[in-house]
Amino acid sequence: MNGHLYILGMGPGDPELVTRKSERILRQTVVYAYFAKKGEVGHARKIADDMLSSQHQELRFEYPITTEIPHQSNEYKEALALFYDQSAKIIEQHLQDGQDVALLCEGDPLLYGSAMYILERLQPNYLTHIVPGITAMSGCWSAAQLPIVKYEQTLTVLPATLPLEELVTKLRLCNAAVIMKIGRNLSKVKQALQSAGLLDKAIYIERGTQTEEKMVPLTQFKDSKAPYFSLILIAGL
Structure with missing residues (x-):
């Protein structure tokens, strides 16, 4: 049986603003994933720090460096699309192995959140759950x-x-x-x-x-x- 994908809104930054539901699911889910810029911890990961233990397995998705590419260009869109394809494929492997995955997203996942692009790729074939978060x-x-x-x-x-x-x-x-x-x-x-x-x-x-x-x-x-x-x-x- 395939695992479930949980997309968790982690709020704007103060860990005390994470909902009880997001925290509960994160603590109960062994595999968690998040996005981060090169050389940085990742904002959602930083918020979740005190909710994680040595039993958790981390999936870190590091954004490609695209600062030199105009954001309106096809090249920029293609680079990000490939990145999200690859990230979704890694999550999918865990889901196919029967593992639930918690994808962390700062703020609310569906308001300018990178998690929505993973949702688009995996929702058609896997059970997905979205926990809203306090927006920035x-x-x-x-x-x-x-x-x-x-x-x-x-x-x-x-x-x-x-x-x-x-x-x-x-x-x-x-x-x-x-x-x-x-x-x-x-x-x-x-x-x-x-x-x-x-x-x-x-x-x-x-x-x-x-x-x-x-x-x-x-x-x-x-x-x-x-x-x-x-x-x-x-x-x-």
Whole structure:
């Protein structure tokens, strides 16, 4: 009998924000997997540190280095598709051996989570279970004590990788917004917010809910780029 795949939302960073269900399943599942950048521990793996024992078997999937490839290019998409194919195949081998596998994902697995690409590849042939997690955005607006939307206001979630003109257009139409995937797009995001008349409302949060948390008005953040685990909040008026 094939094993089951459990995709566990591990929350934004504070281990105490991991749900009891995700922790229980992780402790009971021998094989666990996670994604990480080269030379780094992996955020979801770091969150889970105190929940693991010597009895666990680790599957580490290290992202290919693609910083020199434009993210909109076919080459970038093909490199990641191959990476997810290979990762899914390794997990599949364990499932075929009758072993359950817990795939860890920071935040919520289905909100910009790499785990969704494994789900697409394995869901047709294996039993899969998804445990939701607290999102980075909700962790950050709670840390900031920032009411994000009220009454009939709408919330827009934007990736900073969008072209400048598209960012400006969408920002002008929104009541409140969360901008994710900041990284090297920070200067472009600031320009878009300035054009949309929202720069003074923007709050920058880095590593929200973690011990290294940093939170400032975006106008006071002078760096030209931001780490991966950062986002910008614009609350509704």
